[in-house]
Amino acid sequence: MLEIQGVSLTMDEGQTVEILRNINLRLAEKKIYVITGPNGGGKSSLAKVIMGVYPPSAGKIFLDGQDITTKTITERALLGLGYAFQNPPRFKGLKVKELIKLAASTNPDKLNIGDLLHDVGLCAQDYLDRDADASLSGGEMKRIEIATVLARKLRVAVFDEPEAGIDLWSFQRLAETFKFIHEKYETTILIISHQERILDLADEIILIANGEISEQSDKDKILNKILKDEDCCSSQCEKGVIQDAEFAG
Ligand SMILES: Nc1ncnc2c1ncn2[C@@H]1O[C@H](COP(=O)(O)OP(=O)(O)O)[C@@H](O)[C@H]1O
Numbered sequence: 323m324l325e326i327q328g329v330s331l332t333m334d335e336g337q338t339v340e341i342l343r344n345i346n347l348r349l350a351e352k353k354i355y356v357i358t359g360p361n362g363g364g365k366s367s368l369a370k371v372i373m374g375v376y377p378p379s380a381g382k383i384f385l386d387g388q389d390i391t392t393k394t395i396t397e398r399a400l401l402g403l404g405y406a407f408q409n410p411p412r413f414k415g416l417k418v419k420e421l422i423k424l425a426a427s428t429n430p431d432k433l434n435i436g437d438l439l440h441d442v443g444l445c446a447q448d449y450l451d452r453d454a455d456a457s458l459s460g461g462e463m464k465r466i467e468i469a470t471v472l473a474r475k476l477r478v479a480v481f482d483e484p485e486a487g488i489d490l491w492s493f494q495r496l497a498e499t500f501k502f503i504h505e506k507y508e509t510t511i512l513i514i515s516h517q518e519r520i521l522d523l524a525d526e527i528i529l530i531a532n533g534e535i536s537e538q539s540d541k542d543k544i545l546n547k548i549l550k551d552e553d554c555c556s557s558q559c560e561k562g563v564i565q566d567a568e569f570a571g
């Protein structure tokens with residue numbers, strides 16, 4: 323449904339930097355994909371290329387067979403591509419229900435905002451009339467942002483590190499929310515994350531390092547590989563030597 327063909331991204335910051343190299347991906351309908359990998363690997367850049375923030379230096383992007391490579395962010399949004407920010411913006415002077423209504427304005431279906439809030443784990447009576455501003459915690463704002471994504475009835479929703487800035491308790495509930503909306507809604511979900519709980523939700527995990535896809539397969543295979551890499555690292559670490567060194571002085 324979303325297809326990325328041979329996408330590369332270079333930037334000119336005095337010198338040319340290669341950020342993404344020959345990325346090929348095909349996302350199917352109604353699945354959860356999780357992109358993971360080391361910091362600086364190119365995950366957020368890929369999300370931005372998909373959303374139209376950065377034009378790719380090579381390659382093409384298709385949504386439902388339509389070439390969207392040169393479409394603007396707004397055009398892509400109208401075609402059903404949505405991006406959730408790492409730190410959701412706050413809106414002074416706007417109530418939660420108004421924010422969700424605004425998001426729903428491109429969706430022809432009638433929506434019950436209370437139900438949407440319920441689906442993201444928030445009690446409607448407590449939140450409908452609250453200001454969508456800094457008085458909300460990071461976890462609450464994240465949920466409200468997911469509700470706006472659901473209200474838009476997107477084809478593909480991209481979440482960049484949804485775990486950032488929220489406490490462990492809220493995070494655990496957030497992972498459950500992703501699982502629930504995945505079961506109830508048609509949207510294909512692409513999540514950038516390092517969290518095992520999120521990796522565990524994936525139909526497929528995509529590993530990106532040094533601007534390239536180094537691995538793409540179902541979650542069990544990749545989780546095994548990641549764990550094996552950890553074993554490999556610890557076998558090189560000579561514990562006894564370090565203890566001796568500590569006691570030597
Ligand atoms: N606008 C930019 N200009 C120059 N370099 C950038 C820009 N955005 C990202 N980069 C570089 O591209 C690489 C990948 O960054 P990013 O996509 O944010 O990685 P990740 O999200 O995997 O941590 C990094 O080395 C980063 O410094």
Ligand SMILES: [Mg+2]
Nearest residue numbers: 365366367482
């Ligand atoms: Mg990033």
